[in-house]
Amino acid sequence: MKRTVTAAALGLILLSSSPTSLVPSLNSPVEIKAIPPTFITLDQIPECIPTAPFPQVNPLPYFIDAHHIQFSCSVYDKDNVAWTMLIFYEMWAEEFGDPEESLKCALGKMTIVWGKDLKTVNNVYDMDGNFLETATVAGLMQNDTTVWVWAESEYISSTSFVHELTHIALHHTCGDADADHEGEKFPCWEEKHSMFVDRVNLILNDEYGL
Ligand SMILES: [Zn+2]
Numbered sequence: 001m002k003r004t005v006t007a008a009a010l011g012l013i014l015l016s017s018s019p020t021s022l023v024p025s026l027n028s029p030v031e032i033k034a035i036p037p038t039f040i041t042l043d044q045i046p047e048c049i050p051t052a053p054f055p056q057v058n059p060l061p062y063f064i065d066a067h068h069i070q071f072s073c074s075v076y077d078k079d080n081v082a083w084t085m086l087i088f089y090e091m092w093a094e095e096f097g098d099p100e101e102s103l104k105c106a107l108g109k110m111t112i113v114w115g116k117d118l119k120t121v122n123n124v125y126d127m128d129g130n131f132l133e134t135a136t137v138a139g140l141m142q143n144d145t146t147v148w149v150w151a152e153s154e155y156i157s158s159t160s161f162v163h164e165l166t167h168i169a170l171h172h173t174c175g176d177a178d179a180d181h182e183g184e185k186f187p188c189w190e191e192k193h194s195m196f197v198d199r200v201n202l203i204l205n206d207e208y209g210l
Helices: 002-016 078-095 102-107 161-173 190-207
Strands: 056-057 068-070 110-115 119-125 131-137 141-144 146-150
Touching: 078 102, 078 161, 078 190, 102 146, 102 161, 131 141, 146 161
Parallel strands: 068 110, 110 146
Antiparallel strands: 056 068, 119 131, 141 146
16 A cells, blocks of 8 residues: 555656656666555455554455564555565475475464564574574564564565565475574575575565565
8 A cells, every 4th residue: 555655656756847857868777666466355354553552463465364463554564464475485386385285374374473673582593503592683483373573674575574484484394494594403494595585585675665
């Protein structure tokens, strides 16, 4: 919804500017981004209510039993969250497969907790598998259908959301969420998964402005 409004406002500015400024020069190509769709659902999905108390638990479209816990209505638009999950799933299924549809099923009942501040936690691993007794983290997989994600950025692709979804995906398709990432202690997460996370985030940002 917000993006549609932004696009409309931009259209207005272009229309009111002088005709010469509408001609794009060869040196400054016009960048066109797709707008993530608004999900049209049979049942009306309740919206985040800015005047109601926070945190608010609100359902997501498309993923029937999924919801997110918001500390502000602008973090993040439910359609953009669901779109991110859909892009993630399509790319995952194509690259790594989901033969039993166990990942699809898990995504359908996800809880995403958006966090206002970083968390300090004990006993975690960095990307190379180094054990850290205490660390400040920007995301956590809390159980097999729950992730906590620090939501400081305006862009979902700048958060650890896709990274945490990858832990969820590995848990359901490989048998272990792999806490130590590319380290050797736990199986599943390999370098190709780190590259996958980067690729999904790049597409989310480049193609959809998320
Ligand atoms: Zn991780």
